[in-house]
Amino acid sequence: MAYEYGPLSRPLKETLAALQDGLMREYRREYLPAHRRSARRSRRLRRIRGWCRAAGRLEEQAARVAERTLPRIEQETGHAFQNPDVLARVLMAPSTKRLFSDILAGFPEDALPISANDLSMLGNFADDSHALALIGDVTLRLKVLSGAAGFAALADRWGLYESRIGPGPRCSVDSRDLEQEKETLARAVLGLIYVEGGVDALRAVVPLLARDR
Numbered sequence: 001m002a003y004e005y006g007p008l009s010r011p012l013k014e015t016l017a018a019l020q021d022g023l024m025r026e027y028r029r030e031y032l033p034a035h036r037r038s039a040r041r042s043r044r045l046r047r048i049r050g051w052c053r054a055a056g057r058l059e060e061q062a063a064r065v066a067e068r069t070l071p072r073i074e075q076e077t078g079h080a081f082q083n084p085d086v087l088a089r090v091l092m093a094p095s096t097k098r099l100f101s102d103i104l105a106g107f108p109e110d111a112l113p114i115s116a117n118d119l120s121m122l123g124n125f126a127d128d129s130h131a132l133a134l135i136g137d138v139t140l141r142l143k144v145l146s147g148a149a150g151f152a153a154l155a156d157r158w159g160l161y162e163s164r165i166g167p168g169p170r171c172s173v174d175s176r177d178l179e180q181e182k183e184t185l186a187r188a189v190l191g192l193i194y195v196e197g198g199v200d201a202l203r204a205v206v207p208l209l210a211r212d213r
Helices: 012-030 039-077 085-090 095-105 116-144 151-158 175-203 206-212
Strands: none
Touching: 012 039, 012 085, 012 116, 039 085, 039 095, 039 151, 039 175, 085 116, 085 175, 095 116, 116 175, 151 175, 151 206
16 A cells, blocks of 8 residues: 655645735735625635635644654654654644635636645645554554554644644544544554654554553
8 A cells, every 4th residue: 555745845834824925915905995895705805814814823733743743753753754744744634625625716726825736735635644544553453563552542642633733723522533533643643654664663663552552
């Protein structure tokens, strides 16, 4: 099973900053004083303003992942990620898919705040965690691990759920769904380590799983 990285045209932080700047420029271009706006124009401006704020939140959250979460994982696993953006991709919440697809559909191609390819790529990041979780789970069970593992505890150890990158407030979930989401995130990070470092890199993480079981 192969997993391919689709690179953005520039680093994630720069891409999100450019998206926010582009949306703000478009907001200023379309802006009219309230007394001159149609209801449709007012809705349009509110929508662009909401997208701009969401892009700003994503940029801040991605920066925290790079500055806090990624170094913690690298220190504990001994695996240095090939690119600081890869962990942020794994932690993109499903709600980002809707955000980026809405922005892509909200402008003619020649007026998009960033390239259509980058917007499409950003929208696909939300699928990465599930693909990598499958890779990590299958590899652990077939090649590395015997018995139960503390995936949710490992997610707590690394603060993965708290590091999720999303455009709005985190929705409350029941304990069962929360446990499953944490397990998926932990498996996804392990899948990423395997893709980059192979079985030996993944095997080095097993003591953490046993400790947190």
